[in-house]
Amino acid sequence: MWKFDENIYLENARLTYETREEIEKIADEITEEGFKNIFFISVGGSIAIMWPIQEMLKQLTDIPIFTEQAGELVLTGHKQLSSDSIVIMASKSGDTKETVAAAEWCKEHGYRVVSLVGTPGTPLEQLSRWVIPNKAKNGVEFEYIQLFMLIFKLLNNAEEFPAYERFVNQLEKLPENLLRAKKQFEPTADEIARKYHREPYNIWVGDGEMWGEVYLFSMCILEEMQWVRTKAVSSSEFFHGTLELIEENVPVFLVKGEGKRRVLDERVEKFCKQHTKKFVVIDTKDYELKGIDDEFRWLLAPTISSTLLVDRLARYYEKYTGHDLDLRRYYRQFNY
Amino acid sequence: MWKFDENIYLENARLTYETREEIEKIADEITEEGFKNIFFISVGGSIAIMWPIQEMLKQLTDIPIFTEQAGELVLTGHKQLSSDSIVIMASKSGDTKETVAAAEWCKEHGYRVVSLVGTPGTPLEQLSRWVIPNKAKNGVEFEYIQLFMLIFKLLNNAEEFPAYERFVNQLEKLPENLLRAKKQFEPTADEIARKYHREPYNIWVGDGEMWGEVYLFSMCILEEMQWVRTKAVSSSEFFHGTLELIEENVPVFLVKGEGKRRVLDERVEKFCKQHTKKFVVIDTKDYELKGIDDEFRWLLAPTISSTLLVDRLARYYEKYTGHDLDLRRYYRQFNY
Numbered sequence: 001m002w003k004f005d006e007n008i009y010l011e012n013a014r015l016t017y018e019t020r021e022e023i024e025k026i027a028d029e030i031t032e033e034g035f036k037n038i039f040f041i042s043v044g045g046s047i048a049i050m051w052p053i054q055e056m057l058k059q060l061t062d063i064p065i066f067t068e069q070a071g072e073l074v075l076t077g078h079k080q081l082s083s084d085s086i087v088i089m090a091s092k093s094g095d096t097k098e099t100v101a102a103a104e105w106c107k108e109h110g111y112r113v114v115s116l117v118g119t120p121g122t123p124l125e126q127l128s129r130w131v132i133p134n135k136a137k138n139g140v141e142f143e144y145i146q147l148f149m150l151i152f153k154l155l156n157n158a159e160e161f162p163a164y165e166r167f168v169n170q171l172e173k174l175p176e177n178l179l180r181a182k183k184q185f186e187p188t189a190d191e192i193a194r195k196y197h198r199e200p201y202n203i204w205v206g207d208g209e210m211w212g213e214v215y216l217f218s219m220c221i222l223e224e225m226q227w228v229r230t231k232a233v234s235s236s237e238f239f240h241g242t243l244e245l246i247e248e249n250v251p252v253f254l255v256k257g258e259g260k261r262r263v264l265d266e267r268v269e270k271f272c273k274q275h276t277k278k279f280v281v282i283d284t285k286d287y288e289l290k291g292i293d294d295e296f297r298w299l300l301a302p303t304i305s306s307t308l309l310v311d312r313l314a315r316y317y318e319k320y321t322g323h324d325l326d327l328r329r330y331y332r333q334f335n336y
Numbered sequence: 337m338w339k340f341d342e343n344i345y346l347e348n349a350r351l352t353y354e355t356r357e358e359i360e361k362i363a364d365e366i367t368e369e370g371f372k373n374i375f376f377i378s379v380g381g382s383i384a385i386m387w388p389i390q391e392m393l394k395q396l397t398d399i400p401i402f403t404e405q406a407g408e409l410v411l412t413g414h415k416q417l418s419s420d421s422i423v424i425m426a427s428k429s430g431d432t433k434e435t436v437a438a439a440e441w442c443k444e445h446g447y448r449v450v451s452l453v454g455t456p457g458t459p460l461e462q463l464s465r466w467v468i469p470n471k472a473k474n475g476v477e478f479e480y481i482q483l484f485m486l487i488f489k490l491l492n493n494a495e496e497f498p499a500y501e502r503f504v505n506q507l508e509k510l511p512e513n514l515l516r517a518k519k520q521f522e523p524t525a526d527e528i529a530r531k532y533h534r535e536p537y538n539i540w541v542g543d544g545e546m547w548g549e550v551y552l553f554s555m556c557i558l559e560e561m562q563w564v565r566t567k568a569v570s571s572s573e574f575f576h577g578t579l580e581l582i583e584e585n586v587p588v589f590l591v592k593g594e595g596k597r598r599v600l601d602e603r604v605e606k607f608c609k610q611h612t613k614k615f616v617v618i619d620t621k622d623y624e625l626k627g628i629d630d631e632f633r634w635l636l637a638p639t640i641s642s643t644l645l646v647d648r649l650a651r652y653y654e655k656y657t658g659h660d661l662d663l664r665r666y667y668r669q670f671n672y
């Protein structure tokens with residue numbers, strides 16, 4: 001595969017899965033202490049992978065779930081947030097400005113924070129009550145896996161996710177499946193990037209548990225890392241404005257999920273097939289998950305799209321644009 | 337003013353304010369019946385004006401508030417939604433497909449719906465337990481006024497918004513202030529539209545209680561009614577991707593609020609002033625609200641931006657593009 005090391009990937013998978021016991025212990029401690037609601041708090045790419053989980057939880061738990069912007073929360077507070085809450089944060093670098101400020105603010109207020117921290121010894125680690133070491137060098141799917149372990153163990157403890165043991169045992173097989181998905185997607189990624197990398201404007205669509213994926217790839221990858229202009233819109237909102245922009249030469253990328261909201265994606269698909277010649281569908285259903293029960297597929301669908309888009313498609317954009325994924329004009333280049 | 341009838345506007349204001357007693361009676365009935373949380377459920381422009389209120393309520397009430405897409409909810413349900421909830425919906429036409437389906441679904445499940453209905457005798461009216469007639473022919477501010485009356489009366493009944501009487505008395509003076517704001521904005525609207533109506537891509541930014549405004553104007557007005565390409569991003573997220581697209585010829589429109597999140601807008605402002613020559617700031621603070629206490633300004637800021645953008649700026653775009661605001665390629669033109 002293009003600019004990809006399978007051994008490192010499988011090593012990242014191993015490093016991630018071996019945190020299972022640690023995460024479950026944290027979940028058990030949280031359950032023992034008790035809590036009345038859960039707040040996901042982050043910014044950018046990290047909050048984007050919390051949204052899919054929040055969307056899933058609407059269907060799965062009686063625990064009230066809130067997802068808030070780190071930068072806003074420290075200014076406004078939130079009436080539902082209290083010392084009875086559990087705050088979940090994540091930062092790959094461990095020093096994301098807004099997230100660190102929010103963690104400090106939580107600590108001052110006596111709110112309990114559990115964090116996924118990608119870099120040891122960083123401020124977020126020091127400010128968190130519990131730390132989940134996110135040891136994988138890269139791969140959004142590994143963050144999903146850790147969040148799944150934490151959240152679904154908490155639900156299991158609350159007798160809301162009885163399939164937890166089976167789910168988490170099967171999670172170990174996810175990376176080898178994602179690796180196979182990447183390989184299968186390789187020619188498609190090449191073709192999409194070759195065909196569309198010069199497009200001046202790109203519409204990305206998805207919904208529910210896939211919305212965070214669409215948001216993440218369009219804003220944090222195409223905009224931030226490739227300086228490509230995008231518009232992201234949810235499948236449920238597509239027909240309330242953005243549809244009017246569709247013409248036969250306007251590229252639309254639809255990321256289809258496998259949950260109950262899939263019919264909303266299908267409605268967008270039907271429409272776009274008729275009105276643009278530049279229509280790309282990324283359907284997680286096309287990728288097999290061997291050794292994983294079908295009932296878990298809708299939960300794992302965001303990990304499939306992440307592995308295809310954030311890793312593979314981004315690399316192929318880079319190949320054709322010649323624009324290094326690490327190049328930034330502004331981000332973290334100076335203070336603003 | 338360009339294509340504007342002051343008398344109709346003031347008549348719409350009168351028709352709206354005279355629903356005060358009816359709305360307060362509904363709020364009192366709801367309080368008497370009791371409820372454990374509030375769900376805002378709608379789609380498109382109607383959900384966009386619920387988001388600002390949800391953002392305000394994070395700071396103002398212990399009542400858990402949720403805002404959900406009508407089209408998603410009927411597919412997935414939501415574990416927090418029950419017969420103990422109050423569902424608030426809105427539809428100008430009264431027959432918005434997704435909203436009507438959600439109202440039917442709520443009725444089947446025994447969930448109590450209170451609706452703002454713009455057109456009498458329509459399906460949403462028939463499916464709602466309580467109906468607030470939204471008699472104003474147009475003007476998003478009038479929908480805000482009715483939602484404010486309902487929500488803040490509910491909060492007042494819960495002893496959470498003691499200033500209610502003063503607030504709602506002063507609300508009567510809002511339309512005359514908004515009318516003055518429109519007049520003040522007139523030359524600016526003309527200038528913005530003249531200068532930017534041909535731009536191939538426009539970034540719109542705002543945050544918190546102004547986010548719904550940014551979302552609404554960019555998607556439901558510029559995209560839907562003018563076929564103009566936009567990207568909307570919150571001030572808190574701007575620095576996590578979209579900033580990299582800024583160049584001196586990329587137009588950025590910032591809608592500044594007056595609440596605690598204003599510092600996030602100021603951060604965007606400082607950055608954009610340095611990096612694009614096409615930078616427009618819409619600041620509600622520039623518009624006086626005579627007879628209204630300063631402490632209420634942050635709550636009313638979205639009504640100011642709505643009156644300036646959805647009404648005035650849209651009309652001036654139409655003037656320069658020559659594209660009738662009522663023209664659609666697809667929306668409601670056929671089934672999809």
